[in-house]
Amino acid sequence: MSFNKTVFLPVDPDAAFALITEPERLRRWKTVAARVDLRVGGDYRWTITPGHAARGTFTEIEPGKRVVYTWGWEGDAQLPPGASTVTVNLEAVDGGTTVQLIHEGLTTEQEVGHAEGWNHFLERLVLLATTGDAGPDEWSAAPDPIDELASAEASLAVAQRVLQGLKDSDMVARTPCEDFTVDGLLDHLFGSIASIGTALGVTVPDRPTASPEVRIAEASQVTLEAFRARGLEGGLDMGFAELPATLVANILNLELLVHAWDFATATGQELAVSPVLSDYVLGLARNTISPQMRGASFAEETLVDESAASMERLIAFTGREVAGI
Numbered sequence: 001m002s003f004n005k006t007v008f009l010p011v012d013p014d015a016a017f018a019l020i021t022e023p024e025r026l027r028r029w030k031t032v033a034a035r036v037d038l039r040v041g042g043d044y045r046w047t048i049t050p051g052h053a054a055r056g057t058f059t060e061i062e063p064g065k066r067v068v069y070t071w072g073w074e075g076d077a078q079l080p081p082g083a084s085t086v087t088v089n090l091e092a093v094d095g096g097t098t099v100q101l102i103h104e105g106l107t108t109e110q111e112v113g114h115a116e117g118w119n120h121f122l123e124r125l126v127l128l129a130t131t132g133d134a135g136p137d138e139w140s141a142a143p144d145p146i147d148e149l150a151s152a153e154a155s156l157a158v159a160q161r162v163l164q165g166l167k168d169s170d171m172v173a174r175t176p177c178e179d180f181t182v183d184g185l186l187d188h189l190f191g192s193i194a195s196i197g198t199a200l201g202v203t204v205p206d207r208p209t210a211s212p213e214v215r216i217a218e219a220s221q222v223t224l225e226a227f228r229a230r231g232l233e234g235g236l237d238m239g240f241a242e243l244p245a246t247l248v249a250n251i252l253n254l255e256l257l258v259h260a261w262d263f264a265t266a267t268g269q270e271l272a273v274s275p276v277l278s279d280y281v282l283g284l285a286r287n288t289i290s291p292q293m294r295g296a297s298f299a300e301e302t303l304v305d306e307s308a309a310s311m312e313r314l315i316a317f318t319g320r321e322v323a324g325i
Contacts (some may be wrong), residue, residue, distance in 0.1 A: 001111035002104040007122050008131040010096040013064040017197065019125060020099070021067060021090055023221075024214055028164075029124040029134040044069065045225060048117075050143040050153035053228070055081035065090055071103065074228070079110055099125070121222040138162050142276035148249035149227055154277050156220050157255035162229045162263045162271065163213035175266040176320050177259075178299075182266055185259060186212050192218055192255045196248055197223035199236045202203070220256070227252075250284040257281050258318050271311075278311040285317050294319070 010014050023034035026046065033047040040061055047053045056070035067088050072081035076246045084105035090096045103114055103121065120139065130135040142156040143150035171183040180188060180209040188207065197204035197219065204219045232249060235242040257273070294300050299319025304312050312322045 001106045001108050002102060003106070003111055003115045004100070004102045005118060005122060006098050006100040007126050008093070008096055008098055009126060011129050013090045013097045015090050016090050016097040016099055016129070017064045017067070019129065023217070025158060027213075027217060029128045029137075030121045032153050032160075033217065034223060035221055035225065045074075047123075047153055047221075047224070049137075049139045050157070051145070051150035053145075053225075056086075057082065059085075060087075076090065079106070084110075089207075096129075129291055130154055136272050136275055141272075144276075146276065146280050148232060148246055148253065149224065151277060151280050151284070152227075152249060152252045152256060153224060155253050155281065156217075156224070156262070158271070158273055158277070159256045159260035159263075160213050160217055162260045162267075162269055163211075164214055165269050166212050166263065166267060170267045171267045175262045182263060185262060185266075186215070189255055190215060191260050193219045193223050194253070196236075196252055197226060199238050199248065200226040200230055202226045213272075223252070233285035247288060250288040253281050253284050254288065254318070258315065258320075261315055261320075273311050275310055278309070278314055282310050282314040282317065285314055289317065 009019070019029070021036060023036050026034040029069070031046040031048055031200055032050060033169040035045045038058065038061065040058055043055065043057050045053055045055045051076045054071060055074055056072060058067065058069045060066060060068035069085045069086055072079050072083040074081065078178055080104065084103060087102040087104070089102075091100075091101040101118060102212065103118065106114055124134040124137065137157070140154055143154050153228065166182065167308075173182045175182055175185050177185055177188075193216070194204040194206065200223065202222050204222050207215055207218065210218075227249065230245070232245045234245055236245050236248050257277070261271055263269070289298050302316045302321055303320060304316040304322055308316070308322070315322045
């Protein structure tokens with residue numbers, strides 16, 4: 001069985017090729033995180049939605065015309081990485097480019113599921129190419145099932161959406177984090193992610209001159225991929241102490257989701273967070289922030305109405321004022 005669909009994009013073939021191959025553009029319509037080695041024989045890993053990563057190898061590449069890659073899912077015995085093939089053909093037409101996607105090597109059941117997925121994401125691709133913004137992906141909002149790593153990936157999706165909205169003039173804005181401007185908080189967030197990556201044994205890339213979204217996305221992708229490969233068992237040497245891996249994952253969740261709120265609040269952006277995610281991360285926060293941490297890493301919990309949403313209660317639990325939400 002195979003899936004075959006063609007859509008029209010109002011951009012030239014080179015721009016269309018970039019949209020389907022470059023991590024920064026893939027994150028805007030198809031993936032939460034993306035690693036791409038764009039050469040024949042090179043591999044890729046795309047976190048399509050939290051908890052679900054596709055992997056494969058590029059077998060044909062003709063910039064602006066065609067790309068072919070193998071496809072499968074991490075941890076899926078029925079369709080493992082490399083088990084099927086995706087071909088994307090680009091053709092220049094009047095006013096833009098047609099994008100034909102063919103997914104071969106699927107069972108009947110797999111074709112049904114992948115058709116739903118490709119239809120969803122191709123619709124987002126068309127929206128991005130047409131309007132410049134595909135919007136937040138509802139499929140990444142509420143992981144099911146959810147665990148510490150799936151929630152961290154969902155939190156990353158939220159954070160990246162806010163980071164994409166930052167402007168150069170926002171860098172000097174004060175944030176709800178005492179003593180931090182937006183620029184300073186970006187350095188802090190990168191440092192936190194990089195320290196976790198180092199503990200996981202990977203080198204975290206840093207491009208300070210890249211956009212805030214690219215800088216944090218690249219660091220997070222490397223760190224989360226390493227965390228996925230390692231798992232949540234045992235402890236991690238964080239340099240200052242060995243911590244349970246689950247606790248380190250909790251910290252990563254808080255860094256991504258709470259600081260996303262900080263950036264949004266500082267720059268007047270709307271923060272879209274599913275209650276499923278904020279409920280879960282609030283639970284992680286309660287298991288992470290001990291009374292001994294108050295006054296040092298976290299201020300005292302602030303008060304909110306009992307009817308407040310879980311995101312507001314999470315923010316209050318970290319010691320931030322939420323009256324302006």
